[in-house]
Amino acid sequence: MTADADAFRTKFRKMAADPFAFYRGSACLFYADMAQLEDRWSDERTSRVWIQGDLHAENFGTYMDGAGRIVFDVNDFDEAYVGHVSWDLRRFAASFALLAWRKALGDDVIADLLRTFLHAYLDQVEAFTRLDDDRGFALVRENTEGAVHDVILETSARSRLALLGRLTVVEDYTRRFADGPRNRRLDDDERDRVLAAVEHYRETVFPPRRRRDVAYDVKDVIGTGGFGIGSAGLPAYNVLLEGYDQALENDVVLSIKQGNVPAPSRIVGDPGIRAAFEHEGHRTAVSQRALQANVSQFLGHTEIDGVGFVVAELSPYEVDLDWEDLTEPEEMTPVLVQLGRATAKMHCVGDADSDHTLVPFQTEEAITAMIGDRREEFVADLVDFAHEYARRTQEDHRLFVDAFRAGAIPGISSSGAHPLAPS
Secondary structure, three states: OOOOHHHHHHHHHHHOOOHHHHHHOOHHHHHHHHOOOOOOOOOOOOOOEEEOOOOOOOOEEEEEOOOOOEEEEEOOOOOOEEEOHHHHHHHHHHHHHHHHHHOOOOHHHHHHHHHHHHHHHHHHHHHHHOOOOHHHOOEOHHHOOHHHHHHHHHHHOOOHHHHHHHHEEEEOOEEEEOOOOOOEOOOHHHHHHHHHHHHHHHOOOOOOOOOOOOOOOEEEEEEEOOOOHHHOOOOEEEEEEOOOOOOHHHOEEEEEEEOOOOHHHHOOOOHHHHHOOOOHHHHHHHHHHHHHOOOOOOOEEEEEOOEEEEEEEOOOOOOEOOOOOOOOHHHHHHHHHHHHHHHHHHHHHOOOOOOOOOOOOOHHHHHHHHHOOOHHHHHHHHHHHHHHHHHHHHHHHHHHHHHHHOOOEOOEOOOOOOOOOOO
16 A cells, blocks of 8 residues: 555456445455354365455456366456355355345345255366366366356357557557556566566466477567456566467467465464465466466466566456346356366365365365255355355445545555655
8 A cells, every 4th residue: 555555446446336346456454353153064174275366256257277168267367376165155145145235135145045056066076076187177168158158158259369459559560569547658677577577477387388399589578567356566568478379360479466464364364374375476376377287288386576476378268257247147157066076176285185285175075074964054154154244244334434535544545645644
C-alpha cells in the first residue's frame, strides 16, 4: 500500500461493489478467521494437503495443458500453499453463497446446490482411490456438459495470432508491443535486469523441452501493472519471444509477475513448508505444477533485484467461467457437479504421485479416511458454514465500505486527494 496507494485505492473501489467482490479481495481476512475456527475435518494428513488457497466461484476456467488439450480447471495459484483441505471447500462454499445471494436465490436453493458440489467432490475423491493414475484425469470437451462444456468450446476457437493482434504491432516486418496507457517502456538498466531474469527463468522450465521448442529469443519487453483484485501494486512485465519459427504469427508473450505472500501461509506454522520455496515466484510455480499436474510448457520462475517472480505464458486459451447468464438452479446444478470434480482432482493430484515431497501420502486416501461414515455430517457442516460466513461477510463489507468512505483506512483516502496518516 505504501509503494502504490493508487493501485490499492482502485482495488478497494472494486471490492466496495458488493459483498462478493469484497470477499474476493480479502483472503487474508478469511484466513485470520480460519485461525480462530476449530476445524473438525483436520487431522495429521488432511491438515497438510496442497490447496489452491483462494477457491472462490470465479477462480475456475480453461487453460491449454502441456499436451495441447483445452482443460477446465482451477486457474489461479497466487495464494496456493499447503494447508487444511477444508479451507478450500469452506472458501468456495461461502463464495458461492454470496454469488447466489446476488442472484436472489433462496437459502434452501443455495444449500441444495452446495450439497451437489460437495457430494460431487467426495464422489470424485473416492473414485481416485480406485484409479492407478489420478494425474491423467481432466475435464475436457468429451466429458463435460452445460456452461463448462460451452467455455471449453469457446476457448478452442481462440488463437495466439488474435492475442498478438490485440497486444502488439508489426513495423518493418518486426513485431513489438503496442504502446498503451498500461504499458511503459523500460530504461536500459531495467531492461537489462529483466533480460537477465528471462535467462534465469529458462533454467526453471520443467521439463525443459515440451511439445514444440521455442528459442526464448526476446523481441520486446514492457512494464505493466498488476492483474486482478488480488495483485494490486505488484510490478509485472510482458516479454515478447520469437515463436516456434521465424514467422510472425506464432510469437509468444510471457507474463513476469511478482509473487505475493499467500494468505494461508500467515496461519500455517510449519517452517518446513516455508523452507521448501526459494521465494514466492518459486512457490507459485511449484504450486501450479502440483495442482494442475500437466502444466503449460512455459511455466517457471525467476528473480529481479532479489525478489521472486512467477513466469507464465500470457495465453489466449485461459477463459474464466462466466456466471453472468447462469441464473436458474437447473443451469447451475451441472456446473456445481463439475466444479466439485475439478476441486477433487486438484487436491488429489498434488500428493505423493507428484514431483515434490511436501505431501508424502495419497490425498484421496487421507480425505476418505477422515470422512469415514460421516459424509452427511461433513456436508451439513460446510453448508451451514457457507450460510453463516456469507452473512458475516455481508456485514464485513458494510463496515469496509463505511470505513473507506470515511477515509478511515490508513494510507488510503477514498477521494485520492491526499493520504491519511495512521491514527
